[in-house]
Amino acid sequence: MQSFSRTVERCRPLLGTFVRIRVEGLAPDRAHAAIDAALDTITTIHRLMSFRDAGSDVSRLNRVACREPVSVDQHTLEVLMRAAGFSRISDGRFDVTVAPELVARGLLPAPEGAPMPDAKADWRDIVFLENGKIGFHKPLWIDLGGIAKGYAVDCAIAALRAFSPTKASVNAGGDLRVAGEGYERIRLLPDGRDDKLAAVADVENGSVASSCGRMSRKASGTGGPHVGPHRDGPAGAWQFVSVMAPHCADADALTKVVMAMGEESAPILSIYAAGALTCDQRFGWRGIGSFP
Amino acid sequence: MRIARDIGLADLLINDLIDRPLKPLAAFEPSGAEASRETQGPAAMTSRKAVYPYIVWRKRGQTMNARFLLLSAALMVASPAQATVYLTVEQAQQLMFPGGSFQPDFRSISDEQAASIERRCGVATKGRQLKVWRVSGGGWFMVDEVIGDHDFIPFAVALDDRGAVKSVEILEYSEYVGGDVRNPKWLAQFIGKQDGTPMVLDKDIQNISGATLSSQHVTDGVRRLLAAYAILLAHR
Numbered sequence: 001m002q003s004f005s006r007t008v009e010r011c012r013p014l015l016g017t018f019v020r021i022r023v024e025g026l027a028p029d030r031a032h033a034a035i036d037a038a039l040d041t042i043t044t045i046h047r048l049m050s051f052r053d054a055g056s057d058v059s060r061l062n063r064v065a066c067r068e069p070v071s072v073d074q075h076t077l078e079v080l081m082r083a084a085g086f087s088r089i090s091d092g093r094f095d096v097t098v099a100p101e102l103v104a105r106g107l108l109p110a111p112e113g114a115p116m117p118d119a120k121a122d123w124r125d126i127v128f129l130e131n132g133k134i135g136f137h138k139p140l141w142i143d144l145g146g147i148a149k150g151y152a153v154d155c156a157i158a159a160l161r162a163f164s165p166t167k168a169s170v171n172a173g174g175d176l177r178v179a180g181e182g183y184e185r186i187r188l189l190p191d192g193r194d195d196k197l198a199a200v201a202d203v204e205n206g207s208v209a210s211s212c213g214r215m216s217r218k219a220s221g222t223g224g225p226h227v228g229p230h231r232d233g234p235a236g237a238w239q240f241v242s243v244m245a246p247h248c249a250d251a252d253a254l255t256k257v258v259m260a261m262g263e264e265s266a267p268i269l270s271i272y273a274a275g276a277l278t279c280d281q282r283f284g285w286r287g288i289g290s291f292p
Numbered sequence: 293m294r295i296a297r298d299i300g301l302a303d304l305l306i307n308d309l310i311d312r313p314l315k316p317l318a319a320f321e322p323s324g325a326e327a328s329r330e331t332q333g334p335a336a337m338t339s340r341k342a343v344y345p346y347i348v349w350r351k352r353g354q355t356m357n358a359r360f361l362l363l364s365a366a367l368m369v370a371s372p373a374q375a376t377v378y379l380t381v382e383q384a385q386q387l388m389f390p391g392g393s394f395q396p397d398f399r400s401i402s403d404e405q406a407a408s409i410e411r412r413c414g415v416a417t418k419g420r421q422l423k424v425w426r427v428s429g430g431g432w433f434m435v436d437e438v439i440g441d442h443d444f445i446p447f448a449v450a451l452d453d454r455g456a457v458k459s460v461e462i463l464e465y466s467e468y469v470g471g472d473v474r475n476p477k478w479l480a481q482f483i484g485k486q487d488g489t490p491m492v493l494d495k496d497i498q499n500i501s502g503a504t505l506s507s508q509h510v511t512d513g514v515r516r517l518l519a520a521y522a523i524l525l526a527h528r
Contacts, residue, residue, distance in 0.1 A: 011378045011462035013447075013507035013514075018462065020376075032387060173507075183357065199362050206356035244358040277360045285362055 010035050015046050015149050017173025021156065024180070025166030034163035038156035038170060045155060048073050049148040051099065051108055061134055062099075062114040062141045069133035077132050079144055079151050079249070086147075086253045087123035089268055093260035094253055095123045099143035108143060115139040146175070150209055150252030153177045157248075170248075177207040177248040190240030190279045199242070199277060199285060207248035211255035213239045245274035263288055375466040381448065384461050385425070385433055388450035394425040394433060399524050413519035415512045422520050431458070432525065438513035440465070449514055455521050460514055 008031035009022040019042055021035045050056045057076040064070055072080070086094040100117045102108045118125075121140035129135050153170045157177050160168040167180030178184045186208050188199040201208045241258045245251040250272045258265045258276045266289055269276055275289035379387065385394050399422040401409070406417040425433040430453030437446040443466035450458040 009376065009378055011376075011465055013460060013462065013510040017507050018465065018510075020465075188360075199360065202357075202359045202361065204355070204357040206358045242360075244356075244360070246356045273356070275358065275360065287360060 006031075008032060008035065010039070012039055014039070014042050015152060015172050017149075019156075019173070020169075020171045021160070022169045023160060023163070023165040023167070026163060030163055031165070034160050034165060034168075037162070038159040041155045041159045042152045042172070045075055045148060045152040048076050049079065049144045051111065051143045051145070054112055058142060058144055059111055059114075061136070062111045065134055066115060066136040066139040069129050069135045071131070071133050074132070075151070075155070076144075077128075077134070079148050080126065080134065080142075081128065082151070082249055083144065083147055083253070084123060084126065084128070086257065089271070090257045090261065090265075092122060092124075094256050096142045096144055096147070097122050097125070097140045099141035102143060103141070111141060114141060117141045146209070146211070146252040146256065147249050149173070150175050150207070150247070150249035153207070153248040175207075175209045175248055175252050178203055179205055188240075188242045188277065199279070201242065201244055201277070203244060206244055206246050207251040208242060208244050209248060209251035209255050210240065210242040211252075211259060212241075213259070240279040241276060242278070243269070243274050243276045245272050247272075250274060258288060375443070375464060377464050379448070379461055379463050381435055381463070384435075384448040384463060388448065388459050388461065389427045389429075389431060389433060392431070393428040395428075397424050397426045398422065399424060401520065401524070405520075405523055408523055409516065409519045412522065413512075413515040415516040415519075417516060417520075422517075422524060424521075424525065432521065434517050434521075435463070436513055436517055438509040440509055445510060445513075447510055447513065449517050451518075451521060455518070455526055457514065457518070460510070462510070 006028065007022060007024045008026070008028060009020065010032075011018055011020045013019075019039070021038050023031045023034050026034060047053060047055070048057045051058055053059060057070075057072040061070050061072065080096075083094070083096045087096070097117075099108060099111075100119075103110050117140045118138035121136070121138040125137035125140055126142070127135045127137060149172050153172050153175050154177060156170040157168060157179050160170070161179060165180065167178070167182065169178040169184060170176060176186065181204065183202040183204050186201045186203060188201055188208075188210060190199075190212060239259055241255045243251045243254040243258060245254060251274065254265070254269060254272060254274050254276065257268055258278060261268070262278075263286075265276070269289040275287065277285060277287055279285050385392070401417065401420045401422055406420065409417050419436075423435040427433055432451040432455070434449045434451065435446065436449070437444045439445075445465055446463040448461045448463055450460075452458050
């Protein structure tokens with residue numbers, strides 16, 4: 001088989017951010033076919049789990065799951081089950097039912113036609129029923145945001161692998177996964193911090209996801225994109241968390257767990273074979289994680 | 293392995309590692325049905341300063357190797373932004389309309405038309421030219437650019453013969469690698485440092501993980517093109 005050193009890279013606006021896909025070691029035609037397949041996968045997952053799209057599984061759940069069981073796609077079910085795992089293991093620090101808080105802060109639009117959420121509802125009110133159906137005990141709004149993005153990256157890598165590239169990487173706005181031999185060096189960039197130190201992650205066959213307490217240096221106000229464990233305000237307003245894990249969905253979800261729990265998240269990180277690097281104003285850079 | 297178990301990453305004084313030669317301390321694999329533990333790399337435990345988080349994960353023949361490093365500013369990039377060209381206009385054309393032929397049909401936009409485009413989409417128009425190609429077999433290919441977080445982002449849009457978006461491709465993107473372009477002080481630290489200083493980040497960094505960048509400006513740019521299509525092309 002002929003080998004190609006050529007790298008093919010493409011970028012599309014998807015999942016509310018820029019999705020960049022790179023493959024190496026494939027003929028140009030096959031490389032574009034592989035990237036197309038990966039982008040199609042991401043588009044599918046985006047359509048299923050978009051909070052804004054009224055036709056998505058997430059929107060249907062928010063509208064009707066408190067009244068009757070809702071059938072969802074296998075992908076959506078998978079992400080919900082993973083999310084439930086993270087909620088259980090972090091004692092609710094990770095919770096996909098915080099969407100009302102994000103809507104209140106203007107980070108998400110209010111879902112159309114959905115009943116007003118019960119203020120006491122949390123992740124335990126999401127029930128997994130027979131035949132992969134989902135029901136809600138109380139009216140609630142879920143947002144799968146980050147974990148769905150990480151899951152989309154995982155699925156995109158699986159789609160690329162079917163074409164057997166020597167190397168592949170998928171980066172969805174900082175949630176990224178690399179496959180193939182050799183380290184890839186990734187710059188970790190906490191926004192708004194001066195650049196005396198440059199943190200990098202070297203990853204081979206793994207994922208990196210980062211979360212910043214603030215959306216960007218341009219965003220005004222104190223409300224970051226994360227919600228505190230007691231929903232009493234934004235979590236980690238000044239904190240930057242970067243997590244490396246084999247799966248990108250895990251890495252993304254764990255950034256929220258680390259942000260909420262700090263060093264106490266170490267045992268959870270070890271379960272997912274993950275490590276974290278955090279940066280905040282008070283402590284500077286810190287590594288969190290423990291070995292099994 | 294035992295050494296690694298005693299040292300959580302939390303114990304590591306990562307700030308001490310700067311500018312020191314780094315060696316892997318040890319490796320671990322999660323316990324589980326498919327995983328088996330083994331030690332990798334020298335257990336160079338004599339100095340804490342040679343320690344950094346090092347993770348190995350093995351599953352179905354795919355091994356995750358991962359490490360975090362902190363590099364000092366001396367190793368920082370020479371230019372804060374690096375541009376990646378994903379597709380040329382010709383490549384994008386062939387990708388978005390395989391086998392099609394493209395007839396340039398550039399339109400100039402009058403002030404009046406610009407105003408109605410803005411009214412229609414709520415996005416300010418920038419240029420006074422609509423770069424559009426008529427595609428054999430129906431459809432349109434358009435190129436435009438928006439102002440992103442750090443630089444201009446040129447992009448291409450494929451419309452079908454009824455003016456619906458088939459696909460969007462980013463042609464070029466300047467990634468913010470670090471530092472502040474607009475801050476002369478920040479830039480000054482690199483003057484005279486280009487020679488002989490290893491610019492590791494500039495060459496090696498292919499990806500960034502940080503605060504998620506919004507693609508909203510591209511979404512707005514696509515809306516603007518659709519409005520321009522409706523006003524200039526749809527009924528001709």
